[in-house]
Amino acid sequence: MKMFIALSATLLVAAMPVAQAQETGVGCGVGSTLLEGKSGKGVSIAAALINASASQTSSMTSGLFGCDPTQTVSNDQATETFVAGNMDQLSSEIAQGGGQYLTVLADLMGIADEDRVAFHRVAQENYDSLFFTDGDARRVIESMEIAMLNDTSLSKYAVN
C-alpha cells in the first residue's frame, strides 16, 4: 500500500504540467513592481491541488504605498495605488461614464456628491488624454486634474 501511494505520488507529480509559480498580478505600490508580470497559462493541476495562489513577497509590499498599514499613507499615495491597480476597470468605467471604481476614485479625490455627474462627464470627455500614454497612474491622475481645472464646476478640486 505504501509502495502504491509512493508510486502514485511520483506518477501524479510527473504527470503535472509545469506550474507557473508566478504571481498573478498582485503586488502593491506604484510603478514597475505592480505592473509587470504575465499570468501565462497560469493554472495547472498542481495548482488545482494546492488551493492557494502564490503570494507576493513581503519585501515587495513593505514600504510601498498603501500596502503597509504601519506606515502613514497619504491620500495621494492611496489614490495612486488604487489607480495603478485598477487601470483596467477605471479606463472602462471612464469611457462608459460611470461605475463603482470611478465612484471610489471620486471619493479619493474628494469630489462632493453634487459634482459626481460633472466628474463622470469630464472624465469621459477626456478619455483620450487620460489614457493616451503608457498608463502611468500618476499621469492619469494629473491629466484628470488638468481636465478638472478647465471645468467650471470641478476646477475647485484641482489643487495644482
Next chain:
Amino acid sequence: MTVRFSPPLPVLGLVSLLFQGLLMFEATYAQQPGSATPVNWQIASNKGDYDQAVALALNADKNATAKNNSSQDNSSLASLIAAASAKNLATDPQWRAFLHYKPTSRSRWLSQVDSPQFFMSDNGKRSPKAELNATLAAFYSTKAKPPLRLTAYCRFVARRYWLAEQLPELADLLPEQDCPEFDQYVRYLNADVLTLIFPSAHPNSPSSAFGHTLLRVDKKDQRPESRLLNMSINFAAEIPPDVSGAAYAIRGLGGGFPGRFTLLPYHLKLREYGQIENRDTWEYELSLDKPKVDLVLRHTYEMLISEFDYYFFSENCSYHLLSLLDVAYPDEPLTDNFGWWTIPVDTIRLLEERRLVSEPRFVPSAIRTLRARRSQLPDTDAALTLKGLEQGLPAIDQSLRKLPKERQAGVLDLLSDYERYNRLKTDNSAQGNNETERAILSLRSKLGVKSESTVIKRPEATPESGHGTASVALEYQYKEDKYKEDKANIIELSFRPAYHDFRDPSKGYDDKAVIELGLIGVAYDLEEEEAFFSSFTALRIESIAPRGAFFKPISWKTEVKFERPAIDQRHQFTINAGAGVAYQPLSKGPVFFAFGESDLVDAPRLEQRRQLRLGASAGAHWEPVKQLRMGFELDHSRQLGGKFFESEAEIWVAFALANQWSLNVNAASLKDADRSSAISATVGIRAYF
C-alpha cells in the same frame, strides 16, 4: 466475512503521509552564539537572551529572599513571573491560542508556528510556560532582537494586552514604550467589522478548485464600493519564482514552502480573483463584536512576522485564517474541527454553524458580468460584437454607426470586455494601454452616453449550502459475464474525503467540474463471502466547459486510479488524461462532450502487463429538474503497439434526497479483447458530511 473493514483513518494516515510527510522539514533553530554571561536579567533581556533573563531574575530573586534583602530591580520580572505562575496563565486557552499551540500525542503542546523569531524562548515552540516567562522578560527589552525590527513590547501586542489584563501589577512594573507603528496600524485599519471573503471555484481555473478564503477589515458604515480600499488579510504560501513543476507540487503539498500572513488593499486581491482568475466572490460579514475584532487584529499584527510551513491540504489559507479567529474563541478553537484537510467552504460551514457569519454578498466575476452583458443585448448586436472581436473594430465601424448611440454603447462595452477577458488570459498587466481596448474605449467615450448597469443575479444557492465535502457511499452491484457464465453480487462501501462529482447534488457547487480526491473503497463478495480492497482514486478532475460563439474553452480530465473490479481479478492501476470539447445547445439542456483519451495501465492479469492505450469517449449529462441528474458515456480505447482493446458503455441516474443524501443507479456494459463481456447494474446511496 474474513476481512475486517478498517476505519478510514489509518488509510488517511497513509494519504497524509504522502501529502504531508514527503518533505516535512523541522526548522532547525540556530542557536545564538554564546557570548560572555550577562551580569543581570535586564542586560540579558536587552541582549535578546530572554531565557537567561528569566533564569537570572528568578535566581536573583531567590538570593535576595534568602538574604532578606530585596532589590527592586531584581524582583520586578520575578514577581510578574510568580504572579503569572500563580494564575496558571501558561495553561490558559487564550495563551495557547496566541501561540498557536496544539496538543501532541503525548499530551504535550507544540506550536504550529515555524519561525524562530516568533518565540521569545528557545524552547517556546514546545513549552508554553517557558515562552510565557520569556515573553515577560522580553517586554522589558528596549531593543529589538534581530531579525525583528520592533521590540517585543511593540510587536507582540496581543499577548501584552492580555497579560496586562490578567496581571494588574504589570502596568506598574513594566516600563511603557511608545509603539508608533502599531498605533498607525490601528488608525489605518480603523476597524469595525471583519468580513470573510470567499473567492469560489471556477470551471476552467483549477487553481481555484476548492476556493480560497481571506479576511477584509471593514470600517463603520461603509458603502460596498468603498470597501475596495480596505485592507485584506491573506495567508498564502510564498513561492520563489524559480520553482516549477514537480518541485512546486511536492514542496507545496508537503510543507516545503513558508506560509505567511500579508496585508494588501482588497481591490488588488479582488482584481486578481474577479478579473484575472474569473472567480465569483462571496463576502460574509463576521459577527464579531468590536473588542473581538480588535483582539484578532492585534494578533494579526503579531503574526505578520511569523511563518508556518504551508501544507496545502491541512495547514492552508483557510486553516490559518481560522487560527487568527481562534484568539477570539480560545475555549472552542475553530481549528480543532480540522485535522487532515481543510476545505475552504467547510470553514464557512463551520462559521455558519457557530452563527458567526451573515448572509453573504455576491461579487460576480468578469466572465459572469460579460455573460450578463451579452444576454442584455439583442442577438443582432451580439453578432456585430462577435464580428468586431474576430475581424477588428474597423470591420464593424460602418454597421455600428447606423445604430442608435445606446446600442452602439452596448456593442462597444461588450466588445471591450471581451478583448480584456481574452488579453487577461495571457497578460495581466493593468496599464490600461492595450491598443485594441483603448481604441474601442476611445470610440465608446465619444458617444457621451452612460452605460446601462448590468443586472447580475446572485446564484440561488450559497456555497456553504451545498452538500458536505466528504461522503460515504454504500452500493450493491450485480455483475454478469456472458462468456464465462459468471455472476457476482457485490456490496461496496466507499469513502471520499473530497469533493464533488456530477452524480452528487449540484446545489452550491459548480456543475461543470468534478474533483475527487482520495476515494477509497472496500467490497464484499456475497458468493465468495470475502471482502477485498476494491478501489482507490488518488485524484480525479474533470472540467466540462461548454463552448459557445464567444468562449471556446477546452474541456479536460485526468484520473489516477487503482481498482480491483472483482474478487477473482487482480488489480489494475490506471493514469488517465484526456482533452476534448463540450457543447450545451440549449441553456439548461443536456451538456454533450467528447474527449480524446490516453491511459497508462498496469494490470498483472493482462498478457502485456503494462500498456499505453489511446481512445475516445463521448457522452452527456443533464439536470432536467432540480435534484435529478442523469448521464451516459461511451468509451473505447486501444493498446498502442498491441492488440488489446476495451469498450465501455454506462448510463446513470442520480437523485438528491434532501441536501445531504443522494440515491445513485447505474448500468454498464464492458467488453475487452481477451477477457470477457460483462454487464453490471448498481444501486447505491451516498451520504455527505
